[in-house]
Amino acid sequence: MHLTELFDENMIELHGEFASQTNFFKEISSRLQDLQYIKKEFCGKIQEREKKFPTGLVTKSFDVAIPHTDPEYVNRSFIYVIRLAPTLAFCQMGTDPMERKLVYPKLIFLLGVNKGELQLTILQSLMKLFSNEKQMSSLLEIKEKNSFLQHLQKYLSTNEI
Amino acid sequence: MKKLKIISVCGSGTVTSSMIANKVKDLLDDNGISATTVEVNPGGVEQLVVSGSYDLIVHTSPLLSAYNIPTINAVGFLTGMAEEEFIEELLKTAKELVK
Numbered sequence: 013m014h015l016t017e018l019f020d021e022n023m024i025e026l027h028g029e030f031a032s033q034t035n036f037f038k039e040i041s042s043r044l045q046d047l048q049y050i051k052k053e054f055c056g057k058i059q060e061r062e063k064k065f066p067t068g069l070v071t072k073s074f075d076v077a078i079p080h081t082d083p084e085y086v087n088r089s090f091i092y093v094i095r096l097a098p099t100l101a102f103c104q105m106g107t108d109p110m111e112r113k114l115v116y117p118k119l120i121f122l123l124g125v126n127k128g129e130l131q132l133t134i135l136q137s138l139m140k141l142f143s144n145e146k147q148m149s150s151l152l153e154i155k156e157k158n159s160f161l162q163h164l165q166k167y168l169s170t171n172e173i
Numbered sequence: 174m175k176k177l178k179i180i181s182v183c184g185s186g187t188v189t190s191s192m193i194a195n196k197v198k199d200l201l202d203d204n205g206i207s208a209t210t211v212e213v214n215p216g217g218v219e220q221l222v223v224s225g226s227y228d229l230i231v232h233t234s235p236l237l238s239a240y241n242i243p244t245i246n247a248v249g250f251l252t253g254m255a256e257e258e259f260i261e262e263l264l265k266t267a268k269e270l271v272k
Contacts, residue, residue, distance in 0.1 A: 061184065064184070064234075064235075065183075065184030065215075065234040065235070066235075069248070069252050069254075070252070070254055071252055071254055072253075072254060082185070104248070105233055105234070105248045105251075106232060106233045106234060106235065106246045106247070106248035107235060107246075108235040109235070128185075128187055128188065131185075131187075131188045132188050132191060132192065135188060135189065135192060136192060139192075139251060139252055139253065142252055142253075143252065143253040143254075
């Protein structure tokens with residue numbers, strides 16, 4: 013499966029607004045369940061994991077987050093991309109959530125992967141994208157879902173790991 | 174020279190820890206230090222450390238407790254954000270360990 017097939021216009025949100033992290037996970041999970049990508053346990057499990065192993069990342073451009081959970085709660089692999097004002101706090105990956113080292117993502121890549129090997133490819137590609145300042149700033153500027161999707165797919169297909 | 178045994182830790186014990194393990198091995202190799210790695214989730218660290226045969230922990234998820242071997246947070250190495258700091262700390266620690 014190619015990375016670009018993991019995206020869908022129905023799973024791109026360019027003006028996300030959420031009252032809280034819980035609210036964010038509930039809303040996105042409910043959409044994903046309607047699209048039949050996930051099992052009903054997904055919403056609880058992804059929040060549980062985020063509390064134990066946070067996924068907020070600082071990059072050269074701006075903060076991002078890559079929440080994910082175990083393959084067994086995913087029917088079909090996907091990447092849901094949410095762009096938002098930096099108002100939602102995520103703890104920084106690698107730190108103990110008790111330390112409250114917070115980041116405020118402008119982009120969230122919510123990953124659903126039902127095969128472990130694919131997850132490695134996804135993460136490697138995303139890390140490469142995150143370190144590309146030009147690409148990252150375009151992702152903040154693009155106005156239409158359709159061109160956002162095309163831009164992301166074009167970058168990922170020409171920068172295959 | 175002593176071969177380093179490194180524990181690479183992430184939440185799943187498979188994905189990010191493998192990415193880090195490979196990058197760490199390559200980096201050490203380039204600097205003339207040979208290393209083997211094992212990838213685990215935080216729950217698997219304790220018994221490896223207790224075995225006494227590991228030298229160093231690199232991690233991208235929080236660790237469950239403090240251990241008696243050096244630990245280095247590798248998230249900056251993953252994103253490239255604090256790559257130089259990580260490399261510096263890793264090489265310094267590794268050189269001490271193989272002395």
